[in-house]
Amino acid sequence: MDRSITARRVATLVGEFDRNPAYAGLADALVLLIGDGRIPEGTRLPSERELTEALGVSRTTVTRAYAAVRDAGFADARQGSGTFTQVPGGAARAHDRALLPRQSDRAAIDLNCAAPCAPPQIAGAYAEAAARLPAYLGSHGYFPAGMPELQAAIAALYDARGLPTDPAQIMVTPGALSGVSIVAAALAARGDRVLVDTPGYPNAAERLRSAGARLATTEVDPDQWDLDAATARVRQVSPRLAYLIPDFHNPTGLLMSDAQRERYAAELRRGHVTAIVDESHQLLALEGQAMPRPFAAYASSTITVGSVSKSFWGGLRVGWVRAPLDQMERLTNARVTLDLGVPVMEQLATARLLEDPDATLTDHRARLREQRDALVVAVRAALPDWTFRVPEGGLSLWCQLPGPGPGPGRGLGTALADEAERHGVIVAPGPVFAPDGGLDRFVRIPFTRRIDELHQAVAGLADAWRAVSARQAGASRPRGRVMVA
Template identity: 45%
Template sequence: MDHPANSTLTAARLVRLLGPPDPGVPAYRWLADTLRGLVTDGLVLHGTRLPSERALVAELGLSRTTVTRAYAALRERGYAEARQGSGTRAALPGGPVTGGGEPLPDVVPGRPAPSDAIDLTSAAPPAIPGLAMAYVRAAESVARYVSGMGYYPYGLPSLRAVLAQRFTERGLATDPEQIIVTTGALESAAVAARALLGPGRRIAVETPTYPGLLAAVRPEASRVVPVPVSAEGIDPASWHSALASSGAQVASVIADFQNPTGNLLDAQARQELGRAWRAYDVVGLIDETLVDVVLDPVELPPPMAAFAPRTVTVGGVSKSMWGGLRIGWIRASRELLPGLARARLSLGLGAPVLEQLVVEDWLTGDWGAANIEHLQRIRQQRDVLLEAVRTALPEWACVVPTGGLSLWWHLPRSRSTVLAQRARDEGLLLPPGSVFAASGRGLEPWIRTPYVLQAETLRVAVDRLARAWARAA
């Protein structure tokens, strides 16, 4: 976001955000509607002081009457407030709604969090700029579908075609029939687990890994087999050993900016991993939720399924667009599709049409500038967090990821659980390393810190983290 709430937006900056006027509508309406869009999309934050009418008149070259009328229209709709002595401020009708963080297991069960606690349990960023207006466009398009029943259990044909084309362009030839749309990557993983696992069937899972993925697959598996992974990447020998000794039929990996380590598997590592899976006749389960969160220049390899054809790939837009946009998908080899289709119908009858249209808009529309701004903001937050932790806690170490949403710190002492407890006392919520362990235990020398909050909040969080570590160490 361009500026924190309660800051002042200059007329020159607002004019750059507004872009060129639309000659097809009255000037006051263009100004009011465009500014409203900036507020709803988070480019102008709730509480930001807007330019004075006189300054905006001078910068835009419009009449005072036009600007006055536009500001009045914003106030009438609840997108601006006139405050005595402080001018006009941007507003969201009803005010911004807090909360909505990504759920993880309670980091310190039974201990209430302070009311002003900073939450570092969630690794999900705010919405991409432009999302609110994408909903408006989708609402206009949904009229084409309301004459039918509205059930699309495997997804809108148009969205499936776009997703298939996207996989093909990334180096994995895919037909629309190989795509199943779901209500999020987590549901995709649950569908895959129901189709691939069951009584007597085991799944090998890298550790550490994303707790939500574990929650999705554990109920369907007779056993979860942990396979160690480091921040530097996978060890093929560990996979060979785990698969040979366990007899696991399914293997789960986050190949792109792994959560929590941030590791990106290169093409050679994917080839070696695919060779191990083929040797033991294993079906792969790949989570690509973070594949679009690329922060530094890096060449992305083809999808893991290009190296291991008997693979189910799951993805979604919770990290690239918004966590509240619950749309995900499955891409699978043809032999696996019948079982996946049955499992999908056992868990739901389809994803909401409106949300599918929003995702299709993102995949096919002119989102280049919004994507760049979204990733730049995340990269800046990563760099702020990295510098703050290295300054306050120089004995901590991490491998800086080229993408993803979190840093995975190695602690000088195995005190992760105690650190999480002390952090809560300091007003900071963060999960201990054991939350990310496939076995639910261990990883005491490790802690994850997401960088999805605003820079100033991250700096305050690190101050609290340093105090907590001083008490925990």
């Protein structure tokens, strides 16, 4: 099914534009929207007549604007079908950086990975786990659904949030990403459509794609959830599954309100769409605010994945799936084709941490809040033209770069990431988070490093930005795909 966008929606996105001359201003606005991913790649644009009426301009203005967009490489006219958006270079990923820096990068500050260092309580939890381990050495050590005490501890987290949960609804996994793989294997047939966000978490999108899903995207604006667009997209593509991050969305940091969850859940129920809700950042509210109810409280068919990797430590490879009881056998059958469980030591350590999560999280959140605030001050001082929304939780800033549309080829975000590496900073540009391509005026900056490292990183980014600005996003060397966390 071809994706389309209404003339009214285009007019809203374009807003005011330079009318001297009008066709050039409109073309520039369209190129920027396509390049940023706000009009995704492969979208059929409105007819010239429809857009003329919506914008209140002449037909000639729209005709010449569309021609200019095509000439810039951001659209293609198909005989008898209309004008479709495209991104020069396609949806290729912008970097080849793995999750960990390579040997030669040890001196660099790696901002690719939005994961904190371990709080001091982690060592104590492992020590207690080691003391308890001998009691399990007489067994085979396999717990495909998870150790009962950890299942109960995770279920208690949901009980405390107002979502009654039986421990039998919990499957312990080696991280949330593993949970996504299990759900996809159990519920998505090859060729099924799965709705994902753009920008969104790239590793989850790749897991779904590798399972044979056909990804359809819905836009997440930097400052707010666009539920009008999301609900329209659900009706347009009729997906089997929808993967979303309502709690401090990665990478934008947005938090979906209760009213928004209720509305989106109602649309998913109407379309018989199963939500895969990633709660990996749910415990990372940094302002002491009350959190909305779990998404599953509004859609009982929701399958939730979670993890302690972001809230405690990335080296603690423990996550989970929470699902309706009638889905657990199907999920377990799919799970044993992928792995046979999580190491006992890690499960024991996690169970200990979850006995009193606030004992670890109170200081951990305070440290993250200090690092966030320090990063905000540093970016505003060194890069005053960059814009971003200060997130109330999560682990990163989603920064929009100033400047005109990049024209054909790679844009500012990718060029900045290339140049930043030369200045000792590894950072993920917007296209990494864009399943459809685009978003090359954005960059994600985690605040998970020490404050002195963040200051050093911002100084390197500022130097890199000056170099990129001087050459206006010139050619950058080709890259492969990045793995980010």
